[in-house]
Every structure is written in structure tokens, then in C-alpha cells.
Amino acid sequence: MLKKIYIFLLIVSLFIPLTTAFGDGLGIKKKNPKPHEFGDLILNNFSTKANRAPVLFRHWLHRAKYTCRLCHVDIGFSMRSGETGITESDNENGLYCGSCHNEKEAFGPTSTDTSGKDIKNCDLCHRVGKEIPLRNNFYEFRKTMPRERFGNGIDWIKAEEQGLIKLKDYLENISIKRPKIDDPAALTIEPHEKNMPEIIFSHEKHAKWSGCELCHPDIFGIKKGAEPYTMQEIFDGKYCGLCHGPVAFPNMDCQRCHTKLAQ
Ligand code: HEC
Ligand code: HEC
Ligand code: HEC
Ligand code: HEC
Ligand code: HEC
Ligand code: HEC
Numbered sequence: 001m002l003k004k005i006y007i008f009l010l011i012v013s014l015f016i017p018l019t020t021a022f023g024d025g026l027g028i029k030k031k032n033p034k035p036h037e038f039g040d041l042i043l044n045n046f047s048t049k050a051n052r053a054p055v056l057f058r059h060w061l062h063r064a065k066y067t068c069r070l071c072h073v074d075i076g077f078s079m080r081s082g083e084t085g086i087t088e089s090d091n092e093n094g095l096y097c098g099s100c101h102n103e104k105e106a107f108g109p110t111s112t113d114t115s116g117k118d119i120k121n122c123d124l125c126h127r128v129g130k131e132i133p134l135r136n137n138f139y140e141f142r143k144t145m146p147r148e149r150f151g152n153g154i155d156w157i158k159a160e161e162q163g164l165i166k167l168k169d170y171l172e173n174i175s176i177k178r179p180k181i182d183d184p185a186a187l188t189i190e191p192h193e194k195n196m197p198e199i200i201f202s203h204e205k206h207a208k209w210s211g212c213e214l215c216h217p218d219i220f221g222i223k224k225g226a227e228p229y230t231m232q233e234i235f236d237g238k239y240c241g242l243c244h245g246p247v248a249f250p251n252m253d254c255q256r257c258h259t260k261l262a263q
Contacts, residue, residue, distance in 0.1 A: 035153040036060070036138035039247045041081050042128055046088075054128040059247050060152050061136050064159075067169045068243075069211035074175040075099050079214070079242060097125070099174050151249045157205055167209070183207045187224060191231070197258040210243075 033040070039059030047054045062071070071077050075096060078084045084096065091098035092109070100106045111119050123132050138152075146158040159165045169175075189199040206215070219239060221227045234241035235251055245251055 035142070035151070038151045038250075039063070043082065043086065044128075045082060045085055047126060053123070053126040053130055055125045056127050058136075060138060060141075060154075063156070063209075063247070064141070064165050065168060067167045067211070068209045068247075069214060070169055070171060070175065073211060073213045074171065081246075094173075099171060101125075105171070148249060148253075150253045156248075160208065169211075181207075181212060191258075192228075193231075197255075199257050200259050214243075 041057045041059070042054050043057060044054035072079055076084070077096065086096045088109075090096050091101065094102060098108075102108045103111060107121050107124060109121055111121055113119055123130060124135070142152070142154055145164060146155040146162065147153055148155040156165075160167065183204040186200055186202045186204070189201050191197075191199070216222055219242060229239045233239055234244070237245060240257070241251060244257075249256060
């Protein structure tokens with residue numbers, strides 16, 4: 001056992017420089033984002049060019065209310081920052097952010113106050129570089145959540161299991177009704193490196209947020225071991241690293257995946 005831990009630590013020390021270089025915060029291009037910034041993205045394909053402040057998108061706030069699947073499959077946001085190419089007219093036509101930011105699910109581009117006057121909400125989204133108070137306070141929210149060490153510092157899995165957050169997986173007029181698919185069993189993934197602790201991969205826990213479509217067939221193929229990959233590729237943002245790093249807990253939390261060591 002001691003020998004195993006020694007080898008593990010040795011391997012960790014080899015990988016640490018790589019995690020700081022590639023591992024985390026790719027979205028907002030910051031090496032070590034603060035817990036409230038982890039998962040934040042700045043959207044600026046068109047805004048600055050159109051004399052508008054760039055748009056802030058906060059994953060923590062949205063993922064506390066909706067599944068990843070709803071946004072990344074039903075609504076169709078890309079899992080690569082900037083790739084969707086959202087425009088304001090898309091939003092006005094009820095696509096992308098406008099699937100929800102339409103005065104029904106969430107605030108729209110304009111609201112009407114009690115006296116019937118129009119209020120423009122542009123700056124709530126087009127806020128980067130401006131001093132506009134946020135509507136939702138991260139640290140107030142986190143106070144009520146089970147904690148983890150990295151990323152947002154929240155154990156999102158427990159939060160969902162304990163009913164502290166309830167995730168919507170369906171939007172009227174956007175989602176289609178899908179038959180319920182049973183989650184396949186958890187898998188043990190054996191790393192190429194023989195002395196590395198194995199990984200328990202829970203289909204049940206992942207499918208709750210991601211359905212099946214976020215991973216199959218694009219990321220992992222359809223058969224166990226069909227597509228070999230390495231830890232380096234995960235650090236580079238592929239396979240597990242597509243989500244773990246930018247939005248799900250980051251790759252420096254080795255033991256949360258290489259769980260056999262923790263036992
Ligand atoms: C309310 C909608 C919404 C929800 C819920 C959501 N996302 Fe996203 N996500 C987005 C948007 C918008 C983008 C940016 C797309 C673009 O720029 O084209 C994005 C981008 C990403 C990226 C790319 C980040 C980068 O740095 O390149 C990843 C990875 C991602 N999401 C994973 C997730 C995971 C995992 C979940 C669930 C835990 C999730 N998302 C939940 C809307 C959402
Ligand atoms: C729910 C968030 C949200 C709100 C509210 C919002 N926008 Fe946007 N807007 C976006 C996003 C996302 C983009 C695409 C960002 C990018 O890549 O530059 C965008 C892009 C734009 C652009 C860039 C050019 C184009 O046509 O796409 C303009 C101009 C714009 N918005 C104006 C407005 C105005 C004016 C308002 C208020 C009446 C407004 N927006 C409210 C999210 C929002
Ligand atoms: C699936 C529904 C959904 C989608 C899609 C969605 N949002 Fe939201 N968004 C919400 C809800 C609900 C809130 C919380 C409402 C509030 O703050 O009043 C929210 C809040 C926000 C806030 C307020 C943040 C704060 O704390 O001040 C911003 C900014 C925002 N969204 C931007 C976006 C942008 C930009 C997009 C598209 C790239 C987007 N949202 C897509 C549902 C959505
Ligand atoms: C977060 C990503 C992710 C999600 C979500 C996911 N899977 Fe998987 N799935 C995997 C990985 C990783 C493997 C193993 C692939 C490998 O070893 O190459 C796998 C393997 C499989 C296998 C092959 C198992 C075997 O023993 O050969 C099946 C079948 C499967 N998944 C079905 C599903 C179904 C059905 C869903 C939705 C309920 C789902 N998966 C959701 C990542 C995912
Ligand atoms: C589509 C996005 C996505 C992909 C791909 C993905 N995960 Fe996850 N994973 C998540 C999300 C979301 C959570 C919830 C926790 C969080 O967000 O921090 C999670 C949680 C976990 C957990 C914690 C489970 C627990 O019981 O606490 C482990 C372990 C894990 N993932 C391992 C993996 C491994 C190994 C792979 C690759 C084979 C992988 N994940 C691929 C999104 C993803
Ligand atoms: C999101 C889950 C996850 C996290 C976090 C994670 N790993 Fe891995 N790791 C994997 C998976 C899946 C494999 C299997 C790839 C393979 O076939 O070797 C793996 C394989 C490895 C291997 C085997 C050799 C190789 O390159 O594939 C080493 C060494 C390794 N990881 C080290 C680490 C270290 C050190 C950390 C922390 C800095 C870490 N891992 C964090 C999922 C993870």
C-alpha cells in the first residue's frame with residue numbers, strides 16, 4: 001500500500017505543472033479562477049464590434065437550476081466557448097439565451113414595470129467591464145450547499161441528491177418528450193499506467209446531468225474501450241476533460257476520479 005501511495009505521489013508531481021498550464025479555467029482564460037468565477041464565460045463574438053459590452057454567462061447559477069443536457073442538447077449550445085455564434089436576433093426569436101430570457105422563464109431584453117414603463121435589461125447580460133450589481137450572490141447560495149475542495153467548492157452531486165437543488169430537464173416548446181432510458185451500470189476504468197488507482201465511473205450520476213447524448217456517441221463511442229485515451233488528453237480538455245476543468249470539478253482533484261486510492 002505504501003509503495004502504491006509513493007508511486008502515486010511521484011506521478012502526481014510529474015503532472016502538476018501540466019495541470020496549472022492546461023487544466024483549469026480555460027473558459028475565462030484565467031489560471032486559477034475564484035470559486036464564484038469557476039465556469040464563467042465571456043461571450044464576445046459580436047458585442048464589442050457592435051459597441052456593446054461583452055456578455056457574462058455564469059455556469060454555477062444556471063446549472064443550479066437546469067441540467068447540462070437541457071442547454072447543450074435541447075437548446076443546442078456548443079460545449080466549446082464561442083462556437084455557437086449567438087446573435088441578438090437569435091435571442092429575440094426565442095433561440096439560445098432567448099429560450100428562457102423571454103420574460104417568462106427569466107428576464108427578457110426589456111421588462112415592463114408596475115407603472116407600465118419599459119425597462120431595458122441589456123446591461124444585466126452585457127455587463128463585462130461595467131459596475132452593475134449582480135442579481136444572484138454566489139456566496140449566499142453556497143452557504144446552504146454541501147462543500148467540495150475545488151472548482152465552485154460545491155459538491156453538486158450531493159446537492160442534487162439531498163434535494164437542495166432541483167434541475168429542470170424540460171422546456172415547453174423546446175424540448176421533445178423522450179422515453180426514459182435506464183442508466184447502464186457503473187464501470188471501472190483501468191488506466192494505462194498499472195500503478196495508478198482505478199476509476200469508478202458512475203453512469204447513474206453522470207446521466208442525471210448529461211443524459212446520454214452529451215457523451216455518446218461523440219466523446220466516448222458506443223463500446224467500452226472503443227477509443228483509447230490518456231490522462232494528458234484529459235488535461236488538454238478532451239474526453240473527461242471536456243467537462244472536468246471548465247465546468248465540472250477540475251482535474252487537479254486526482255482522488256475524486258482515481259477513487260480506489262482513497263479507500
Ligand atoms: C442555461 C444553459 C446552460 C447550462 C444549464 C449548462 N451550460 Fe454549459 N454552456 C452554456 C453556454 C451558453 C456555453 C457557451 C457556448 C458558446 O459560447 O458557444 C456553455 C459552454 C460550456 C462548455 C465550454 C466551456 C469552455 O471553456 O470552452 C462546457 C465544457 C460546458 N458548457 C459544460 C457544461 C456542463 C458540464 C453543464 C452541467 C453541469 C453545463 N455546461 C450546463 C450553457 C449552459
Ligand atoms: C439574456 C442575456 C442578454 C440580454 C438581456 C441582452 N443580450 Fe444582447 N446579446 C446576448 C448574447 C449572448 C449575445 C452574443 C454575444 C457575443 O458573442 O458577442 C448578444 C449580442 C448582442 C449584440 C451584438 C450584435 C448582434 O446583433 O448580435 C447587440 C448589438 C446586442 N446584443 C444588443 C442588446 C440590446 C440592445 C439588449 C437590450 C434591449 C440586449 N442585447 C439584451 C445576450 C443578451
Ligand atoms: C434554460 C433557461 C436559461 C437559459 C437558456 C439561459 N438562462 Fe440566464 N438565467 C436563467 C434564470 C432562471 C436566471 C435567474 C433569473 C434572475 O436572475 O432573475 C438567469 C439569470 C441570468 C443572469 C443574471 C446573473 C446575475 O446573477 O445577475 C444572466 C447575466 C444570464 N442569465 C445570462 C444568460 C445568457 C448570456 C444566456 C445565453 C448564453 C442565458 N442566460 C441562458 C435561465 C436561463
Ligand atoms: C459523462 C459521460 C457519459 C454519459 C453521460 C453516459 N456515458 Fe455511457 N459511457 C461513458 C464512458 C466513459 C464509457 C466507457 C467508454 C470506454 O471505456 O471507452 C461508457 C460506456 C457505455 C456503454 C458500454 C458499456 C460496456 O460495458 O461496454 C454503454 C452501453 C453506455 N455507456 C450507455 C450509456 C447510456 C444508455 C447513457 C445514458 C443513460 C450513458 N451511457 C451516459 C460515458 C458516459
Ligand atoms: C458531459 C460532461 C462530463 C464528462 C464528459 C465527464 N463528466 Fe464526470 N461529472 C460531470 C458533472 C457535471 C459532474 C457533477 C459534479 C461536478 O460538476 O463537479 C461529474 C462528476 C463526476 C464524478 C464524481 C461522482 C461522485 O460520486 O461524486 C466523478 C468521479 C467523475 N465525474 C468522473 C468522470 C470520468 C472518469 C470521466 C471520463 C471517463 C467523466 N467524469 C466525464 C460531467 C462530466
Ligand atoms: C475527471 C476524472 C479524472 C481526474 C480528476 C484525474 N484523472 Fe487521471 N485518469 C482518468 C482516466 C479516465 C484515466 C484513464 C486513461 C487511460 O486509459 O490511461 C486516467 C489515467 C491516468 C494515468 C495513467 C496514465 C495515462 O496517462 O493515461 C495517470 C498517471 C493519471 N491518470 C494521473 C492523474 C493525476 C496525477 C491526476 C490529478 C492531477 C489525475 N489523474 C486526475 C481520469 C481522471
